[in-house]
Amino acid sequence: NAGVTQTPKFQVLKTGQSMTLQCAQDMNHEYMSWYRQDPGMGLRLIHYSVGAGITDQGEVPNGYNVSRSTTEDFPLRLLSAAPSQTSVYFCASTRGRAYNEQFFGPGTRLTVL
Amino acid sequence: DQQVKQNSPSLSVQEGRISILNCDYTNSMFDYFLWYKKYPAEGPTFLISISSIKDKNEDGRFTVFLNKSAKHLSLHIVPSQPGDSAVYFCASGAGNMLTFGGGTRLMVKP
Numbered sequence: 001n002a003g004v005t006q007t008p009k010f011q012v013l014k015t016g017q018s019m020t021l022q023c024a025q026d027m028n029h030e031y032m033s034w035y036r037q038d039p040g041m042g043l044r045l046i047h048y049s050v051g052a053g054i055t056d057q058g059e060v061p062n063g064y065n066v067s068r069s070t071t072e073d074f075p076l077r078l079l080s081a082a083p084s085q086t087s088v089y090f091c092a093s094t095r096g097r098a099y100n101e102q103f104f105g106p107g108t109r110l111t112v113l
Numbered sequence: 114d115q116q117v118k119q120n121s122p123s124l125s126v127q128e129g130r131i132s133i134l135n136c137d138y139t140n141s142m143f144d145y146f147l148w149y150k151k152y153p154a155e156g157p158t159f160l161i162s163i164s165s166i167k168d169k170n171e172d173g174r175f176t177v178f179l180n181k182s183a184k185h186l187s188l189h190i191v192p193s194q195p196g197d198s199a200v201y202f203c204a205s206g207a208g209n210m211l212t213f214g215g216g217t218r219l220m221v222k223p
Contacts, residue, residue, distance in 0.1 A: 045212070098206050
């Protein structure tokens with residue numbers, strides 16, 4: 001099992017550009033989530049999904065879109081990048097619900113200039 | 114307004130001694146609690162969890178204590194090892210959402 005994979009590992013964007021961060025898992029997990037990690041702020045939930053076709057907003061959803069067309073994939077879209085979105089982004093998945101052990105990907109470090 | 118707080122940004126402990134990491138939360142609706150460990154340039158990994166119906170859970174060297182009346186949980190690591198040096202995040206949740214604290218950097222000195 002590859003677990004949770006994320007691409008790219010690093011990305012630099014200019015303000016106003018859009019991009020998609022990819023996340024995939026091969027564990028047949030129902031629950032998937034996206035977090036951003038900023039210094040001193042811990043991880044903050046952006047969006048989550050409890051199954052294919054179902055998504056919901058987390059704590060900091062503004063400026064981000066998600067979709068869940070398959071169980072395996074949960075891409076995160078930045079619509080119009082802003083410097084405030086400079087962060088490290090982590091995708092995670094788990095069987096069932098968020099209170100179970102979540103498996104995290106290695107992260108994507110995004111810089112918006 | 115942070116609902117989950119780890120008030121100690123860092124902690125230094127001698128190898129073999131006990132490490133105690135603390136976490137406070139404000140939302141009384143939280144009914145499950147977890148600890149994650151994170152090494153640099155890696156994603157967090159799950160350590161241990163506890164539900165609100167318990168006040169203690171053990172897994173090897175790791176024990177989590179929950180004091181619901183004080184809205185406080187702690188992670189004890191005994192004995193501490195140099196490989197335990199990492200950032201530790203507590204997380205609290207209700208429903209489908211998990212809220213993380215800001216993290217505590219633990220340094221275990223040989």
